[in-house]
Amino acid sequence: MEKPKVLSARFDLPDSHRLEVYRRTGGYRALEKALREMTPEDVIEEVKKSALRGRGGAGFSTGLKWSFVPKDSGKPTYVICNADESEPGTCKDRLIMEKDPHAMIEGILIAAYAIGAHLAFIYIRGEYWYLKEIVEGAVEEARAGGYVGANILGSGFDCDIIVHPGAGAYICGEETALMESLEGKRAYPRIKPPFPAVVGLYGCPTIINNVETLASVPPIILNGGDWFRRLGTEKSGGTRLFAVSGHVERPGVYELPMGYPMKAMIYEDCGGIRQGRCLKAVIPGGSSAPILTAEEAEACTLDFESLAALRSMLGSGAIIIMDETTDLVKVVYRIARFYAHESCGWCVPCREGTRWMVKILERLLSGRGRTRDLDLLYDLARNIFGTTHCPLGDAAAWAVYPAIEKFRADFEKYVTQPTVALTTVPAG
Amino acid sequence: MTLVPVEAEKKIDEIIARYPVRRSALLPVLWVVQRHVGYLPDEALAWVADKLGLTFMDVATTVSFYTMFTRRPLGRYHIQVCTNVSCLLGGCEEIEAHLKKKLGIGFGETTPDGRFTLSEVECIGACSWAPAMQINFDFHHHLTPEKVDRILDALP
Ligand SMILES: Cc1cc2nc3c(=O)[nH]c(=O)nc-3n(C[C@H](O)[C@H](O)[C@H](O)COP(=O)(O)O)c2cc1C
Ligand code: SF4
Ligand code: FES
Numbered sequence: 001m002e003k004p005k006v007l008s009a010r011f012d013l014p015d016s017h018r019l020e021v022y023r024r025t026g027g028y029r030a031l032e033k034a035l036r037e038m039t040p041e042d043v044i045e046e047v048k049k050s051a052l053r054g055r056g057g058a059g060f061s062t063g064l065k066w067s068f069v070p071k072d073s074g075k076p077t078y079v080i081c082n083a084d085e086s087e088p089g090t091c092k093d094r095l096i097m098e099k100d101p102h103a104m105i106e107g108i109l110i111a112a113y114a115i116g117a118h119l120a121f122i123y124i125r126g127e128y129w130y131l132k133e134i135v136e137g138a139v140e141e142a143r144a145g146g147y148v149g150a151n152i153l154g155s156g157f158d159c160d161i162i163v164h165p166g167a168g169a170y171i172c173g174e175e176t177a178l179m180e181s182l183e184g185k186r187a188y189p190r191i192k193p194p195f196p197a198v199v200g201l202y203g204c205p206t207i208i209n210n211v212e213t214l215a216s217v218p219p220i221i222l223n224g225g226d227w228f229r230r231l232g233t234e235k236s237g238g239t240r241l242f243a244v245s246g247h248v249e250r251p252g253v254y255e256l257p258m259g260y261p262m263k264a265m266i267y268e269d270c271g272g273i274r275q276g277r278c279l280k281a282v283i284p285g286g287s288s289a290p291i292l293t294a295e296e297a298e299a300c301t302l303d304f305e306s307l308a309a310l311r312s313m314l315g316s317g318a319i320i321i322m323d324e325t326t327d328l329v330k331v332v333y334r335i336a337r338f339y340a341h342e343s344c345g346w347c348v349p350c351r352e353g354t355r356w357m358v359k360i361l362e363r364l365l366s367g368r369g370r371t372r373d374l375d376l377l378y379d380l381a382r383n384i385f386g387t388t389h390c391p392l393g394d395a396a397a398w399a400v401y402p403a404i405e406k407f408r409a410d411f412e413k414y415v416t417q418p419t420v421a422l423t424t425v426p427a428g
Numbered sequence: 429m430t431l432v433p434v435e436a437e438k439k440i441d442e443i444i445a446r447y448p449v450r451r452s453a454l455l456p457v458l459w460v461v462q463r464h465v466g467y468l469p470d471e472a473l474a475w476v477a478d479k480l481g482l483t484f485m486d487v488a489t490t491v492s493f494y495t496m497f498t499r500r501p502l503g504r505y506h507i508q509v510c511t512n513v514s515c516l517l518g519g520c521e522e523i524e525a526h527l528k529k530k531l532g533i534g535f536g537e538t539t540p541d542g543r544f545t546l547s548e549v550e551c552i553g554a555c556s557w558a559p560a561m562q563i564n565f566d567f568h569h570h571l572t573p574e575k576v577d578r579i580l581d582a583l584p
Contacts, residue, residue, distance in 0.1 A: 076448075086550070086551060086553070088513050088550070088551040089514050089551070090551075091556050094554075128553065129565040130566075164456060165456055167495070167497050168497075169493060169494050169495060183449065183451060183452055184455065184490065186489065202448065202449055243556050245517065246518070252556050320513060320514060320555075326517070330516070331517075334512065334516050335512075338551075
C-alpha cells in the first residue's frame with residue numbers, strides 16, 4: 001500500500017518550522033487560492049468533499065461542522081485550534097507544532113475565512129511551553145509576511161491569531177471545557193446542545209478543530225477534496241499521524257493512509273512486537289478507546305468505520321500496543337486512576353464512579369479481591385456509561401468494562417491466585 | 429508593588445490588551461506571575477485579581493482547578509515523571525523507583541536543600557518516546573536509570 005506524506009512531508013527538512021522553508025515548499029499557496037479564487041462556501045464544499053474527519057477524537061466531519069455556523073447571527077465568530085493534546089498515548093500534534101507550525105496556522109486562516117472569523121485562538125497545553133514559543137514565533141513570522149493580521153494578502157480579509165497557554169487538566173481538551181478555560185474560568189464542560197458552532201466562545205458561533213485536522217486543510221484546498229478522499233477510504237479521507245507506543249520494536253509517529261491494515265503497521269512499519277513476543281492487546285484510539293484483542297487488532301484497518309464496527313474507536317489515532325507479558329489489570333488500573341484524577345467533579349456518576357472503580361481495582365491488585373468484585377466493577381462501569389454530563393465519564397467506563405469482557409482471566413487471576421498480588425499498590 | 433517587576437507588568441498589559449474579553453487573559457497572566465515569583469502566594473492572586481478586575485476568590489477558585497499552578501514554592505528543578513499507560517508499558521516504574529531512591533523523597537516532596545521537587549504527572553505527550561519526564565519545561569525521553577543520572581548530574 002502506498003504511503004503518501006501529506007502531513008509529515010516537511011518534518012525532515014532543516015528549519016522546517018521557518019516561514020521561508022514553508023513558503024519554498026508550497027506553503028500559504030492554499031490560503032492565497034482560497035482568498036483569491038474561492039468563496040467561503042466553496043471552501044466548505046471542498047472540505048466536505050475531502051471526507052476529512054476530526055483528528056481530535058470524535059471523528060466528526062470537518063466540512064459539515066463548518067457549515068453549521070449561522071451566517072446571520074450578527075455576532076462575531078471565532079476559530080479555536082485545539083492544541084491541548086492530552087489523551088494518554090497521543091503525541092502527534094506536538095510534531096506538527098514543532099516541525100510544521102505554519103501548516104496549522106494556514107489551516108486556521110482558511111477555516112477563519114470559511115466561517116467569517118476575524119480572531120482565532122490556539123489553545124496549547126501548558127506542558128508544551130517550548131511549542132508555545134515556536135508557534136508564537138511562527139505567528140509573528142506569518143504576520144510579518146502578510147498572512148496574519150489586517151488585509152491578508154491584499155484581499156481585504158482580516159484575521160488575528162492569539163496563542164493561549166493552558167495550565168494542566170485533561171478536561172480542558174474537551175471543546176466546551178476548553179472554551180470555559182479560554183474565558184478564564186474553571187474548565188467545567190457545558191451542556192450540549194447548543195453546540196459551539198452556534199453558541200461557543202463568549203456565547204458566539206465558534207469552530208473548534210484539532211491541530212492535525214487544521215493542518216490537513218491546506219493540502220485539501222490546494223489539491224482538491226477528491227484527491228484527499230482518495231488517499232483514504234470513502235468515509236475517512238486522507239492520511240493520519242498515528243502515535244504508536246508500547247511494546248513494538250519501533251514506537252513512533254507514523255503517517256499512514258486511512259484504511260491501512262493495523263497488522264502491517266505493527267509488523268512492518270513498527271518492526272513487530274519487541275523481542276519476538278506475541279501480541280496480546282491493542283488500545284487503538286488513546287486511553288479512552290475500548291481495548292481490542294490481538295485477533296481483532298490484526299484483522300482491522302485504521303479508519304473510523306473499521307474500529308466502530310468493533311465497538312471501539314480510532315479516537316486521537318494513538319495506538320497502544322501490549323505484548324503477552326502485559327498485566328492488563330495493572331494497565332486498566334492505571335487508566336482508571338487517570339480518569340479519577342481528571343474527573344472535573346461536576347457530575348456524580350463520573351466523580352464517584354471513577355473513584356470506586358479505582359478502589360475495586362486496588363482491592364484486586366492487593367490480593368483482597370472477591371469473585372463478585374469483577375461483576376461489581378463491570379456493573380459500575382456500565383452504569384457510568386451514558387449517564388454523565390460530558391464524554392469523560394464514558395471514556396472512563398470504556399477503559400474498564402470491555403477489558404473485563406475480553407480478558408476476564410487476567411482479572412480472575414487476582415482472585416483465585418492471591419500470590420500474584422502486588423506487594424505495593426501505588427496510592428490513588 | 430515589587431512582587432511583579434515593571435517589565436513583567438508591561439508584558440501583562442500587552443497580553444490583556446490582545447483579548448476581546450479581559451478575563452480571558454487570566455491564565456496567561458497567572459503564568460507570567462508564576463514564572464516571576466516562582467509560585468502563586470495570596471499576594472500574587474490579589475495582584476492578579478486587581479489587575480483583571482476580579483475578586484480574590486474568583487482568581488483563587490480558578491487557580492485551584494489547574495494542576496500546573498502551584499500555591500507553594502517548588503524546588504529549583506521540578507521533576508515530573510509520567511506514569512501513564514504508555515510510560516508504564518515503557519518501564520516508568522523503574523525510573524520512578526530510581527528517582528525516589530536517588531533523591532530520597534517521594535512524589536509531592538522537595539529535597540531539604542530545595543533543589544528538587546518530584547511529582548507524578550499524567551501523560552505529557554511523549555508516549556512514543558516513553559518513558560518520559562519533564563524537568564521544569566524541558567522534555568527527557570527514552571529514560572533509563574543511567575540516563576536519569578546523567579541528566580540530573582549535568583544540571584547546574
Ligand atoms: C475528555 C475529553 C478530552 C479531549 N481532549 C482533546 C484534546 O486534547 N485534543 C483535541 O484535539 N480534542 C480533544 N477532545 C475532543 C474535543 O472535544 C473536540 O471534539 C475536538 O477538539 C474537535 O476537533 P476535531 O473535530 O478536529 O477533532 C477531547 C474530548 C473529551 C471528551
Ligand atoms: S463526566 Fe466527569 S469530567 Fe465530564 S462533567 Fe461529569 S464529572 Fe466532569
Ligand atoms: S503516557 Fe507518558 S507521555 Fe504519554
